[in-house]
Structures are given as structure tokens and as C-alpha cells.
Amino acid sequence: MTTWVDATAGASGDMLLGALLGAGVPLEVLRGAVEAASPEPVTLRVEEVRRAGLAATRCHVEVADSTTHRSWRDVRRLLVAADLAEPVRVAALGVFARLATAEGAVHGHSPDDVTFHEVGALDAIADVVGVCAGLDHLRRRHEGPVVVSPVAVGSGRVGAAHGSLPVPVPAVVELLRGVPSYAGPTGAPPAELCTPTGAALLVSLADTWGPQPAMGVEAVGVGAGGRDPATHPNVVRLLTGPGVPTGPSAGPATDPSTELVVEANVDDLDPRLWPGVLAALLEAGAADAWLTPIVMKKGRPAHTLSVLVRPELAERVRAVVVAETTTIGLREHPVTKRPLPREVVEVQVDGTRVRVKVAQHAGRRITAQPEWDDVAAAARATGRPARAVLAQAQALAHDLLDERHPDP
């Protein structure tokens, strides 16, 4: 599943929240994460609005007036202690680390000494945690890359704590180093189109940058900004749907695609580190990562580490292999991947959600495999044996799909 974020009218935290809601993320997912991370009450209020004639979703982040200034250390402590799903916590920490590094660079401080005021108030915590939770929700159902368009940053000047700042504001310039950005829609009045929080979210979420890739769009979210200039719709759009291979083999999403296998033979890594290496590679976007025991040159017992990855995510995988193992070189070869058509459905086993991956061949359902992490969680929650949960989830998925698409 591909996600494309259209930031050609700019981006801010609340615009991204609106886009995620419009693309089908339940408000409760965002509220749950925001409430878990906020030290003071925060309300998310949703309103259907128009921007230059386009229907859009406005997410208002409402917080009580507060004079509390929080440093990056304070925000980090809040996020580490919050009752958040681990991937959401890691993503939110990454976004705030980028903000702190950018603010530190601009003001000449170390990131740890950065005090957020405008950028670090409660609404920014809500924006960051809410967007990370919303994207995590989409990705749990559908793995796949996030592609972000070139970012419109705006022009002119904006009032901030330091007086009037030039647009793009200095923190945005730092955050968007090396990624495509430009002033924005022709004829747009001078304004700040991309805020530091919006920029930090975009660079953290993006796997790659560019125009909409070939994809079969299914869900569309249109997130409204606060202003409504007549020159262009002040919105972020978020599109999701299956990626479609292009080029000579273009066809449906399940056509063969070319991926890379990145490999290294390693004989000198503490074996207790391997499980963490494999987990970090999957976290970085690898489709699979595995070890094969081998006997290497000089009769040394060793492992071949193999990682299957889409080309656009290969750079992240290379960085993880080099950082997490002792290898000083990599081998790579292209492979053809032939995925069967599949979808993920959700069933409830004794009130606990279990995702089931259902694959087809020649137009018929051939497997329905519950996600093991969900089965283990449901077994823990219910006290039932995991194999009973697994069998029930499988049967429920077949029942659900029989109702939806009865076999001819």
C-alpha cells in the first residue's frame, strides 16, 4: 500500500491530522494517543469546511492557555513515560528530535538546551503524537512506502516570539535541507505555508519524495489549514492505495516487481545482537531479513545476513546493516518478487482485535494467516491457548470473507 502526501500547498500539524481523519483514520485513534501524551487536557475537534471551494476536514487542537515552556528534555521525558504504542512513541521522539536539532542549529544551542515555546506547546505535542498515531494506524493495516510531494513553504514574513521572521522560517529551512521545497502556488499571497512542526513531520514520515507515484487510489483525505485564501485550496491531501509497478512489466499491483537482496557474511558479531539487528531492519522497511548459518573462509562458523528490500528503501537498510553489525561491505543483487494478491481483514476474538492476512491464487482464497503478534496478545488478554486463538481467528476470517464474496 502506497501513501502519497500532497504538500504542494504547505503543511502543518493540524492539516496533517485533518488529512489522516479524512483518509479514514478514526478520531478515537488520534484522541487516545494525544490524551496519553498530554500532561494537560487537549481536545481534538473536527469540522467539515471548504478551502477555495474544496470540501476538507479541519482538525482543531484546543488547549487551555498555558505559559509552560518545555525543553526537549521535558518533552522527551513526557513521551518516554506516556502510554503509547511503541512505534508511535519512537516516531514522535524522532519528530521532536528533528525539531530540537533544527531549533538548536538556528539559535546556536545544543538540541538538549532548546526550549520550545510556540513550537513546543501542548498543541505541538498533540500534533506530533496524533499524526504519528494516525500514520501508524494506516500502516498496521497496509505496509508500504510514504511518498511526499515537493513542499510549498510560502513567502513573506511571519510574527513569532523572536519578532518578525522571514518565510520560510529558519527552522523550516533547516528541517527541509536536502529535500524538494519551493515557495508555493503561483499568485498565493505572502504567508507561512509550512510550519516547523509540519516540516518535521513530513521529513520524518517520508520514505521518498516526488509527485504521486503509480498507485490505485482508494482513500483520500483532505486536511484544511486555518486560512482560506482565494488563490488556492489551503489543504494537505493524503492518498492511499496499492502501488502499481511501472515500466515494461506494468500491470496490476500483484505483478512481479524487482526488489534487492542486500547481503553480508559476518563472523565476528556477538550472537546475542542478531535478534535486534533483524528487528531494526524490519523497522527500517525491509520486507524480510534472515540469517543462514555458513562456514566461511578459514573454516570459521559465521552467518549470512540477507535482507529483502524495495529499491527506494535500500539506503535505510544499508545504513542499519552498517551501523548494527560488524560488516565492512555489502553484496547486492536484484530479485524478482511475485506476490500473490492479498488483503488484511480484522476479526475480534473475545473482544481482542486480530488481523488476518488473506492471500488468493487464480481468483480463489488459498490462505488466511492471523498475525502472530495479535494472536499472542489475544492469548495473553484472554488466558486462552494461542493455538485456539489462532484457529478461531482463521475461522472468523473465512466466515467474514464468505459473507463478503461467496465462492461461485
Ligand SMILES: O=C([S-])c1cc(C(=O)S)c[n+]([C@@H]2O[C@H](COP(=O)(O)O)[C@@H](O)[C@H]2O)c1
Ligand atoms: O518558537 C520559536 S523558537 C520559533 C522558531 C521558529 C524558527 O523558525 S527558528 C519559528 N517559529 C514560529 O512559531 C509558529 C508555530 O510553529 P508550529 O510548528 O508549532 O506550528 C510558526 O509560525 C513558526 O514559524 C517559532
Ligand code: NI
Ligand atoms: Ni526558533
